[in-house]
Amino acid sequence: MPYEVKGVVALSKGAPVTIETVIVPDPGPGEAVVDVQACGVCHTDLHYREGGINDEFPFLLGHEAAGVVSAVGEGVTNVAVGDYVVLNWRAVCGECRACAAGKPWYCFNTHNAAQKMTLADGTELSPALGIGAFVEKTLVHSGQCTKVDPAAPPTAAGLLGCGVMAGVGAAINTGGVTRGNSVAVFGCGGVGDAAIAGSKLAGATTIIAVDIDDRKLEWARGMGATHTVNSKETDPVEAIKGLTGGFGVDVAIDAVGHPAVYEQAFYSRDLAGTVVLVGVPNPTMEVTLPMIEVFGRGGALKSSWYGDCLPSRDFPMLIDLYLQGRFDLDAFVSETIPLDAVEQAFQKMHDGEVLRSVVVFDK
Incomplete structure (x- = not known):
C-alpha cells in the first residue's frame, strides 16, 4: 500500500518551502522505494524553488541523498531490499546513441520512476532531478540507486549524488x-x-x-x-x-x-x-x-554535466577512497539539520556561510 510521509515542497515560484504530506506509491516495474537517511542542500534545489529550472510546480526538492532500499518493483535485479545506496540522476538507458557508442556517461535518455509521488490531495509532484529526496521515503527508478559500502555515513556518501561528483x-x-x-x-x-x-x-x-x-x-x-x-x-x-x-x-x-x-x-x-x-x-x-x-x-x-560521471563506476570508487582516508567527504559537511530547516539552509548557502548543509532523518 502507498506510504504517507513528510517532505519539503516548493509550491510556487519564489515562495518559501513548506513541509507537506507526500504520498509515495508502491514501486512498479523497474522502480524502487528508498528510505532516505541524509540529503544535502544543493544550489540546484534553490534554482528549482526560484523557477530557474522549469515551471512544473509543485516540486519535491532534494537530490543529494543516501539511504536504504526498502521495496523494489517487478523486474528489478540491480538492487535488493536492504541495500545501502547513493541516489543518482544519471540512470543510464544502455540503448541510446551515447550508450551504444560506449560512452554511457553521456546517456541521452536516462531513466526516472514512471509513477508520480503526490500531495495528499492527489496533486502530482515534480521530483528535483527525478529524485526528490527531502522526504522520508522516495520513489526512483532502480537505476538511480548505486550500491556503495555501508561503512560510509550517509551524510558524506549522499554528497556524491550531485555537487561533489560534479x-x-x-x-x-x-x-x-x-x-x-x-x-x-x-x-x-x-x-x-x-x-x-x-x-x-x-x-x-x-x-x-x-x-x-x-x-x-x-x-x-x-x-x-x-x-x-x-x-x-x-x-x-x-x-x-x-x-x-x-x-x-x-x-x-x-x-x-x-x-x-x-x-x-x-x-x-x-x-x-x-x-x-x-x-x-x-x-x-x-x-x-x-x-x-x-x-x-x-x-x-x-x-x-554531472562531472561526466558514470555512477556505477565513480560512486563506489570515491567511497572506497573516502574509507581509505584519501578523499575527505566529511570536510564538505558544514552542518547537519532537520527537515524543517531547509529554508534557512538556502539562505546560509546564498550568503556563502556553508559548503553544504545536510538534512539528516531521525530513524
Whole structure:
C-alpha cells in the first residue's frame, strides 16, 4: 500500500518551502522505494524553488541523498531490499546513441520512476532531478540507486549524488587532470572545492583557487589548493600566469557559470590547455571571445554535466577512497539539520556561510 510521509515542497515560484504530506506509491516495474537517511542542500534545489529550472510546480526538492532500499518493483535485479545506496540522476538507458557508442556517461535518455509521488490531495509532484529526496521515503527508478559500502555515513556518501561528483568529475573526467598538472578553479563553493579536491587526488602539483571571498579561499586551502587569488583585489589572469612561469595553467575550471569568469578561465590557461565549464549559467548569459584567440590558443573548451560521471563506476570508487582516508567527504559537511530547516539552509548557502548543509532523518 502507498506510504504517507513528510517532505519539503516548493509550491510556487519564489515562495518559501513548506513541509507537506507526500504520498509515495508502491514501486512498479523497474522502480524502487528508498528510505532516505541524509540529503544535502544543493544550489540546484534553490534554482528549482526560484523557477530557474522549469515551471512544473509543485516540486519535491532534494537530490543529494543516501539511504536504504526498502521495496523494489517487478523486474528489478540491480538492487535488493536492504541495500545501502547513493541516489543518482544519471540512470543510464544502455540503448541510446551515447550508450551504444560506449560512452554511457553521456546517456541521452536516462531513466526516472514512471509513477508520480503526490500531495495528499492527489496533486502530482515534480521530483528535483527525478529524485526528490527531502522526504522520508522516495520513489526512483532502480537505476538511480548505486550500491556503495555501508561503512560510509550517509551524510558524506549522499554528497556524491550531485555537487561533489560534479566538481571531482569536472577535474578528472572532463578536464583530464593528471599528475604534475597545473589547475585553476574559479569559484570555491561546494562544486569548486570538489574540483580542487579532485585535482589533488589526481596528482596536480599546482592548484590555484580563485574567489572574491577570503573565507572561501581558506576553505579551498583545506581542500588542497596550493595557492589562492582574491579576484576582487587582484587580476586573476595575471596572478595565475605569475604562479605558472608566465604560461598559464593546464586546466582552468569555471565553477561559477558567469561570462566574465569564463573569460578569465579562458585567458588563464596555457597554450593547448583545457577550459571546463561546470558552473551553471542562466539562460540569458552570453560569452564573446575573439575567434583568433580560440583558434590560436588551441586546446579544448569543454562543458561538464554531472562531472561526466558514470555512477556505477565513480560512486563506489570515491567511497572506497573516502574509507581509505584519501578523499575527505566529511570536510564538505558544514552542518547537519532537520527537515524543517531547509529554508534557512538556502539562505546560509546564498550568503556563502556553508559548503553544504545536510538534512539528516531521525530513524
